[in-house]
Amino acid sequence: MASFILSAKIDGKDSEIEIQRDTLKELYEKMLECYREDEDEREEQIIKEATKIAAEHGRVSTALLQRKLHIGYGRAAQIIEELEKRGVILFSKEARTYIWLNGDN
Secondary structure, three states, X not given: OOEEEEEEEEOOEXXXXXXXXXXXXXXXXXXXXXXXXXXXXXXXXXXXXXHHHHHHHOEEOXXXXXXXXXXXHHHHHHHHHHHHHOOXXXXXXOOOEEEEOOOOO
16 A cells, blocks of 8 residues: 655654555545535625625625625625525616515525
């Protein structure tokens, strides 16, 4: 079975550790899982912030989200789509913008 040798300086001393390929793969997968969980938490937080902005203003647009959340157009457009999918906002043809729907969303 293949293994890897990792070298590092620990407390000023050269140290080496041998890691089996399968163990390295498991560590990598666990790191990815933790990263995905963090991403999910950040995503949910930004959706909550966008919902709050929509409620405060009674409407929401990509430009408003860009300004308030300091994000780019693409990210703001994704958030708009997610809010619409969750039933938080609805596009109003009369106002030509997305309006906030009152309720517990």
